[in-house]
Amino acid sequence: MNQHTDAAESANALTPLTLLGSKSLRLFSEMGAMFLFCLHAMRLIFSSWGQFPKIIRQIYFIGVKSVTVIALIGLFTGMVMGMQLYFALSLFGADGFLGTGVALSMVRELAPVLTAIMVTGRAGSAMTAEIGVMRISEQIDALEIMGINPMSYLVSPKMAASIISFPILTSLFNLIALFGGWLTGVLLLGANEGVYFYRVQQSLEWDDISGGFLKALVFGVVVCTVSCYQGYFTHLRRDAVGPEGVSQATTHAVVMSCVLILMSDYVLTSLLW
Amino acid sequence: MPGKRHDIRLTNLAVGYGGTPVVSDVNVTLPGGKITVILGGSGCGKSTLIKHILRLHDPLSGAIHIGPHNIMELTRRQWACLKLRLGLLFQDGALLGSLTLGDNVALPLREHTRLKPREAYELAVSKLALVGLEKFAHLYPNQLSGGMRKRAGLARAMVMDPAVLFCDEPTSGLDPINSAELDQLLLELKERFDITVVVVSHDLASMRTIADHVVVLGEGRVLFDGSRDELEATRDDYLRRFLDRLAQERTAPRLSTSRLDPSLLKMDCSELWEQVQE
Numbered sequence: 001m002n003q004h005t006d007a008a009e010s011a012n013a014l015t016p017l018t019l020l021g022s023k024s025l026r027l028f029s030e031m032g033a034m035f036l037f038c039l040h041a042m043r044l045i046f047s048s049w050g051q052f053p054k055i056i057r058q059i060y061f062i063g064v065k066s067v068t069v070i071a072l073i074g075l076f077t078g079m080v081m082g083m084q085l086y087f088a089l090s091l092f093g094a095d096g097f098l099g100t101g102v103a104l105s106m107v108r109e110l111a112p113v114l115t116a117i118m119v120t121g122r123a124g125s126a127m128t129a130e131i132g133v134m135r136i137s138e139q140i141d142a143l144e145i146m147g148i149n150p151m152s153y154l155v156s157p158k159m160a161a162s163i164i165s166f167p168i169l170t171s172l173f174n175l176i177a178l179f180g181g182w183l184t185g186v187l188l189l190g191a192n193e194g195v196y197f198y199r200v201q202q203s204l205e206w207d208d209i210s211g212g213f214l215k216a217l218v219f220g221v222v223v224c225t226v227s228c229y230q231g232y233f234t235h236l237r238r239d240a241v242g243p244e245g246v247s248q249a250t251t252h253a254v255v256m257s258c259v260l261i262l263m264s265d266y267v268l269t270s271l272l273w
Numbered sequence: 274m275p276g277k278r279h280d281i282r283l284t285n286l287a288v289g290y291g292g293t294p295v296v297s298d299v300n301v302t303l304p305g306g307k308i309t310v311i312l313g314g315s316g317c318g319k320s321t322l323i324k325h326i327l328r329l330h331d332p333l334s335g336a337i338h339i340g341p342h343n344i345m346e347l348t349r350r351q352w353a354c355l356k357l358r359l360g361l362l363f364q365d366g367a368l369l370g371s372l373t374l375g376d377n378v379a380l381p382l383r384e385h386t387r388l389k390p391r392e393a394y395e396l397a398v399s400k401l402a403l404v405g406l407e408k409f410a411h412l413y414p415n416q417l418s419g420g421m422r423k424r425a426g427l428a429r430a431m432v433m434d435p436a437v438l439f440c441d442e443p444t445s446g447l448d449p450i451n452s453a454e455l456d457q458l459l460l461e462l463k464e465r466f467d468i469t470v471v472v473v474s475h476d477l478a479s480m481r482t483i484a485d486h487v488v489v490l491g492e493g494r495v496l497f498d499g500s501r502d503e504l505e506a507t508r509d510d511y512l513r514r515f516l517d518r519l520a521q522e523r524t525a526p527r528l529s530t531s532r533l534d535p536s537l538l539k540m541d542c543s544e545l546w547e548q549v550q551e
């Protein structure tokens with residue numbers, strides 16, 4: 001996975017056009033490398049029964065420990081949406097559609113995206129830092145010498161745990177956000193309770209739910225791939241080495257994850273609905 | 274002749290990073306069932322050579338044979354099997370920071386054997402006992418001293434009963450008693466189990482106790498390859514200085530140029546400094 005080519009180095013002295021070209025080439029080759037990295041990690045999820053306890057431990061770290069923050073974010077997002085939509089809709093006397101607005105915006109967009117971004121900050125950065133530190137302190141080499149595939153020992157359990165945790169966290173977000181919308185819209189501002197829940201139930205199609213799940217799944221894979229990849233290849237970075245390399249890798253992983261989450265969100269949305 | 278099987282032959286080997294050789298023209302046979310000590314100045318490429326022999330990096334050119342196998346030509350599966358019979362103690366231990374010592378040593382057993390977790394742990398503790406660390410099995414690597422980490426690294430390298438054991442400076446950072454015990458341990462391993470041991474070391478006393486065969490690296494090549502007696506009898510200038518622990522001869526004294534001028538300090542400490550000097 002040699003994303004740093006010598007051609008790119010000499011290109012710095014050339015015209016802006018070649019610079020742009022070399023940058024995009026490097027970006028594309030890095031994307032390709034990450035895709036292969038992801039496939040490799042997924043294949044190794046099923047390499048042995050020994051993966052099972054590691055996956056459970058990662059689910060605890062990525063999933064269970066994110067519950068509080070997801071609940072808080074979900075609650076306040078729901079409350080804000082309940083309030084804003086109520087104001088907007090009541091301008092047209094359409095406050096009966098509050099439930100529809102909250103439910104659709106949450107289930108289709110906000111829950112998967114916000115969950116993924118929060119988990120990137122909480123767990124994705126930690127994955128990069130953990131793997132990066134192991135790389136620069138030769139712990140990954142040590143695994144290799146012991147005949148333990150570092151991909152299957154370090155990356156695959158995280159991948160499996162992300163695939164399992166992201167959709168569950170997203171549904172939790174949905175649930176709490178709908179409750180938050182009820183808190184402000186109904187309890188505080190006085191929209192009709194029965195209508196709110198009736199609209200929630202009536203507006204949500206199966207396609208919305210499954211689309212939301214699919215997004216969560218994709219985001220889980222994206223976040224895990226980017227975070228683990230950046231950590232795993234910390235030693236090949238050219239912008240920094242050692243501890244600074246790990247910090248650069250972590251920053252890079254978070255930024256790249258967020259950008260990729262929103263980009264893939266756009267693609268998925270336009271394909272799904 | 275069982276020992277013969279694990280000879281390690283390096284032919285025209287060049288090792289290095291990113292295309293730049295660190296050591297080249299290595300034509301050496303590390304004899305099976307013996308202890309080979311690799312000597313050489315700091316930074317001359319001893320660790321690099323060992324890591325390349327274990328294929329952590331690909332050599333720039335040349336071939337590496339372990340027993341009859343050219344390891345560069347083995348299939349992935351064959352190499353995975355062979356690797357289980359090779360152990361490496363890293364220069365700074367390289368224990369996994371998130372596992373306790375016991376779990377670190379038990380890890381290869383858990384991954385590669387059908388032992389129950391409990392049994393793997395007990396076996397790991399018995400290996401830790403070989404290096405005197407059985408009481409520390411529940412501690413994490415960052416709760417240990419450098420020398421303890423190194424000994425734990427050795428226990429981990431030995432846990433799969435390797436046929437070839439590589440040790441990168443096993444005795445550096447250890448007190449004389451622990452060093453001597455480690456030397457005894459290596460000798461016992463060689464005698465009892467007929468394993469091949471390759472030790473990187475700066476420790477001349479230890480070299481004189483354990484070495485059957487010595488390789489000296491320097492100036493990017495192999496300076497010496499032969500038995501310990503041949504080394505002791507050498508007349509080569511560099512090797513003699515190395516063996517007799519003599520500093521390089523210099524024409525000019527060197528301390529005068531590198532003294533720090535106190536007037537350059539940002540903080541004015543001259544008064545206090547003078548008091549301390551007196």
Ligand SMILES: Nc1ncnc2c1ncn2[C@@H]1O[C@H](COP(=O)(O)OP(=O)(O)OP(=O)(O)O)[C@@H](O)[C@H]1O
Binds near residue numbers: 290
């Ligand atoms: N990852 C690396 N990338 C590039 N160069 C390296 C790398 N690791 C080591 N080197 C270089 O290779 C040379 C040999 O390093 P090595 O660690 O093998 O020395 P050594 O003989 O083990 O020294 P010591 O006795 O101090 O451990 C050094 O000049 C070092 O700068």
Ligand SMILES: [Mg+2]
Binds near residue numbers: 319441
């Ligand atoms: Mg070294």
